[in-house]
Amino acid sequence: xxxxxxxxxxxxxxxxxxxxxxxxxxxxxxxxxxxxxxxxxxxxxxxxxxxxxxxxxxxxxxxxxxxxxxxxxxxxxxxxxxxxxxxxxxxxxxxxxxxxxxxxxxxxxxxxxxxxxxxxxxxxxxxxxxxxxxxxxxxxxxxxxxxxxxxxxxxxxxxxxxxxxxxxxxxxxxxxxxxxxxxxxxxxxxxxxxxxxxxxxxxxxxxxxxxxxxxxxxxxxxxxxxxxxxxxxxxxxxxxxxxxxxxxxxxxxxxxxxxxxxxxxxxxxxxxxxxxxxxxxxxxxxxxxxxxxxxxxxxxxxxxxxxxxxxxxxxxxxxxxxxxxxxxxxxxxxxxxxxxxxxxxxxxxxxxxxxxxxxxxxxxxxxxxxxxxxxxxxxxx
Ligand code: PMP
Numbered sequence: 001x002x003x004x005x006x007x008x009x010x011x012x013x014x015x016x017x018x019x020x021x022x023x024x025x026x027x028x029x030x031x032x033x034x035x036x037x038x039x040x041x042x043x044x045x046x047x048x049x050x051x052x053x054x055x056x057x058x059x060x061x062x063x064x065x066x067x068x069x070x071x072x073x074x075x076x077x078x079x080x081x082x083x084x085x086x087x088x089x090x091x092x093x094x095x096x097x098x099x100x101x102x103x104x105x106x107x108x109x110x111x112x113x114x115x116x117x118x119x120x121x122x123x124x125x126x127x128x129x130x131x132x133x134x135x136x137x138x139x140x141x142x143x144x145x146x147x148x149x150x151x152x153x154x155x156x157x158x159x160x161x162x163x164x165x166x167x168x169x170x171x172x173x174x175x176x177x178x179x180x181x182x183x184x185x186x187x188x189x190x191x192x193x194x195x196x197x198x199x200x201x202x203x204x205x206x207x208x209x210x211x212x213x214x215x216x217x218x219x220x221x222x223x224x225x226x227x228x229x230x231x232x233x234x235x236x237x238x239x240x241x242x243x244x245x246x247x248x249x250x251x252x253x254x255x256x257x258x259x260x261x262x263x264x265x266x267x268x269x270x271x272x273x274x275x276x277x278x279x280x281x282x283x284x285x286x287x288x289x290x291x292x293x294x295x296x297x298x299x300x301x302x303x304x305x306x307x308x309x310x311x312x313x314x315x316x317x318x319x320x321x322x323x324x325x326x327x328x329x330x331x332x333x334x335x336x337x338x339x340x341x342x343x344x345x346x347x348x349x350x351x352x353x354x355x356x357x358x359x360x361x362x363x364x365x366x367x368x369x370x371x372x373x374x375x376x377x378x379x380x381x
Contacts, residue, residue, distance in 0.1 A: 002293060003320040008351055010139050010168060010298040010338035011191035015249075017340075018256070022248040030235075030242050039235035042251040049254065049262055050185070051168070052203040057228050059200050060243040060252065063167035064094040065138055066186030066200035068096060071131070073204075073212045074161040074184060077225035079130035081196065082123055082160075084115050084150075088140030088327045089165065093133045102130075111141045111330065112288045115221060117149050124157050130211075131161040131183075136169035139336070140327040142289040144302035151181035161208055167191060171257060172269045172297040172340040173255035183208040189246065192269075192297055193253045194341030196247045206295060214364070256342065269296040272348060275378030276339050279352045279371040283359065297340035300326070303334060307364065309335065315358040317360060321351055345379055 009016050015023075030037050032347050038056075046056045059069070071093070073080060078101060083093045085108045097104040099113065105114045107123055124132065132154070138331050147164055154162045161183040166175055170185065172192030177185050189199035204212075204225065212218075212225045221227070222240060231239050257265060273296035285301035287294060303309065307327060309332045310339065316323060326334030352371045359366040 003318070004074060005317070006321050006347060006350060008321050008323050008337055008347070010340070011188070013194050013338050013341040014343055014347065015194055015196055016256070016330050016342045016367065019140055019252045023196060023245045025337070026244060027244050027246060028107070030238070030244055033236075035244060035247075035292055036236045038251055039247055042247060042254060043232055043235070045254045045258065046201065046203070050175055051256060052185075053234060054177065054203060054205045055209060055225075055229065057200075057202040057204070058242075058247065059202075059223070059228060060240075060246070060283070061200040061223075062096065063165070063186070063188035063200065064092070065223060065298060066167070066188060066202055067093060068220075069200065069202060069225075070133075070163045070184040070186050071097060071100055071102070072218055072220040072223050073215070073225045074163065075100065075102055075130045076215055076218075078126055079103070080105065081339045082120070082129045082132040083106065084120055084134045084145070085109070085138075086114055086135060086141055086143040086145060087111055087138035087288055089138050089167070090133075090135040093165075109143070112143060112290055114143055114145055117146060117153050120150060121156070124160060129157070129160045133165065134161045135165040135320040136173060136175070137295040137297055139168040139298060140300070140330075142287070142295045142298055142336070143185050143293050144169070144295040145293070147182070148180045151344055153180050157215055159169045161211055168295070168331070171265065173295065174266045177205070181241070189250055189253075191338070192340040193250065194256075195246065195249045195340070196255050198243055199250055200333045201250075224358060234322070253342075258318050271379070271381075272339050272343070272371045273295070273299065275375050276337070276348060276352070278378055280337075281377035282366070282374045283352075283355060283366065288293060288330070297306050298338045300336050300338060302330070303335070304364070309333070312358060312362050315361045316354060319354045319357045321354045321358075322342055327366075332364055348375060348379070
């Protein structure tokens, strides 16, 4: 008999049945009044849930497109931009910005650590920056940036647009667009929203929209805020075909969030992360991100000495859990495990139990039930 495979990579995450059902519906015209109503309601809900009084965009594309969209609409060739990078996805902004012809300065941390807010402030004081980018959770390191604190500091730089990449955070880590002073928050559908890949969502402040306006015509066509804004105000209009079934799927994901309550959802993520990280440490793995800047959406686990990455992940897959490998310098030395979105306690118990079986089959020392015991204890706190 084939073992079911649990998808525990840090995105795409498991897609629950009710969301799958939305993707399996018969597709309708994007001008269908029922769809237009659904789309409109979704956009309203997204503003309310993430506490944004600005604009919201839902466009077909991936997280990378969201990154590009944020940059394209707030900067022009020759501008200075500051990139705060805590890993691979922070670094992705460097190439992206250079291609746009921006002068990119980069503040990087060691993998597993964060750039101190004071350092960001110092750098911003050196010259005029059109924008700063911060990756809320860098999926390559499992590090969570203090976006609220950075937002507070950004109040001293009213001419700089504060861009937050929430691809691996939004709907799992607390994000309040207005209160945190975020000018552009971008994310994707496939992580803590628990929807299949294919949608980019962005929230923008009035300041960001004013910046867009000041740029006049921009070279980018598909990702222009000004082209999409009329559609977001009235989804019966056309600019480019919306991903009808994914929009429905996102609406169902949002319905689930409303039912759970955002604060409860954030608390659940925190509790699950603590439980998973403690259980995994008990099993001999080291969480790469330092205490105090650990994400709740995923864990990046450095192997005990002598672990064969390919063999371990192969055995895990045979036993029924898909995880991701480490990136860059951590390739072969670490695995990455998502625990965000609509995962539940059943999933977590399965994951830890499966890791115990895989360790056993890999010939590593393991006491069955030890990790599961720690997990259960934390889940019941
Ligand atoms: N930013 C972060 C933090 C990510 O984790 C990812 C994807 N892992 C991206 C951006 C890029 O998103 P996508 O793969 O959907 O283009």
